[in-house]
Amino acid sequence: MSYQQTLFNQAYTSQADSTAFFLASNGKNDPHSELLATFDGLFQNNSLGDEHPRCRFPARYHWLIEKLSTSIEIPAAPKCEAFNTFQETLNAAGATMIFPAAYLNSPSSMFGHTLLRIDQHGQDKSNRILAYTASYAAKNDPSDNQLSFVFKGLMGGYPGEMTVLPYYMKLKEYRDIESRDIWEYPLNLSQEETDQMVRHLWEVSGETFDYYFFTENCSYRLLGVLDAIRSEKPMLKAFRLHAIPVDTVRAALQHGYIVDAIYRPSIVNQFQYQLDLLSPDQRDLVYGLVNHPVPEYATLEHYPAEQKAAILETAFLYSRLVTTVPQQVAAKRSLQLLRDRNELDIESPLPELPTPTQRDDQGHLSSRLQISAGEFDDQPYIGFDWRPAYHALNDPGLGYPLGSELKFLDMSFRYYQDDGLKMEDLSLIGIKSITARNRFFRPLSWTFDIGGHRVEEHEKRAWVPHIQGLAGPAWNVSGGLLYALAGGQGQISSKLKSGFDVRAQTSIGYLRKTDSQQFLIGANFEQSAVNDSDPDLRVSARHDLQLTGNWNIFWEFERSKISGSYRNQYELGIKVFY
Known part of the structure; x- marks a missing residue:
């Protein structure tokens, strides 16, 4: 059982939230009491059968007996028929970490997902899809809409549960239905470590944990399983603020768990x-x-x-x-x-899709810090940007789908000599899914953003919260993406003339990426449906150059017509991913 210190290291708490997971009444917050209750469980009557503590918590007792060694005489173990059946069904010989890539059309899968495949004795490449998987997910209410799902997921409104299901069911869900590429990472577990993993999965299967999209999510729980196997190399401590699936894959790589990478294309x-x-x-x-x-x-x-x-x-x-x-x-x-x-008795003449030159976990790191110098309307400024997660259109493209953007808590500040330091932009959640249409598929590209930005109001730049949504087509043109989106933005603030504004918006852009460069040009048109004002127009160009895997430099130019006045903006900066 794993305990962690609370935020200010004043006490310990267990990640499990079900009272049935503890033998002591105060076991969730008192590891000493839980350890004593666990020790007492060794001597309970074996007639309890599957309800015996050693049957309910085989991983815990395996650890305890190893620590006790030969210092005391350990009673014979009960039969534990239910656990033995579980163990025999899994027939585990090892495990593989499975990483389905990000899927922007599902709130629960925007950052990707991770799960464990339990590889069985006697299985090989031809029948591996028959193996079982262990996956942690939110037990959501099917009647909830996507907005409710996101809100409850962020606030811990759902319990989470570890389930064990056949791998072919997960492949059908992720690769075929949602069209997500899948990476398989075999783990170098010994048979003893594999057996302890099975014991731990038995303990947590069916138990509830509080579920949070960005912290205690699928990847966090998977790392908890690995920490239970190799407690001397804990990984969870590094993920107290957020756990992004691709980052947990990187952690497993750094800690020496992963020995290979296998690509399954959608x-x-x-x-x-x-x-x-x-x-x-x-x-x-x-x-x-x-x-x-x-x-x-x-x-x-x-x-x-x-x-x-x-x-x-x-x-x-x-x-x-x-x-x-x-x-x-x-x-x-x-x-x-x-x-x-x-009926054609010949081998397939078509080759498999080659493995990409760069895996998702080899792309830029998830957090980003950016520093820049620029000038807006003849006023020089210093810019500071911070984003804890995850990827923007103008970020390096290797390891990320072209046309995808997912930003969380993206903050931009500017320091003007005459106006001091102020927040320029905030994107609480920003999503762009730009997917090319062709004769065979006609997906709808779309964007969504909720946050705030500065607007021209009463000859001042006022801070205004907003919610924005656009949609439209996109096409492959000369190796890049050309898109045309239309929609609107809602704003509400006492600093606006009417207290609120609704603005029709059109956005046209062209995005092109190479292995080391990103180039984005665009034009944006806005017209207020509330105030009788001139339309705003912005034309911009941005070029990003990758210096190393996680260091970029960029320049950006924007020409705008705002409230009838023309303005220029220039910016040059450097950004680092960490």
């Missing part, structure tokens, strides 16, 4: 890769085999067997993803395409 990325290997005519045929009222099978016969197999395999993948035809029609066509492909 079905969407595998399809896009296969599609790019086909000729334009063959891509047209893939589209027609799935979408046209009468599939073009006659055209398919013009191709030799190897090319026919490639077309059928790609069309089959597409039939599992398409949303432009009724589900029943897509299912029938999927089955027919699979039958036709199986």
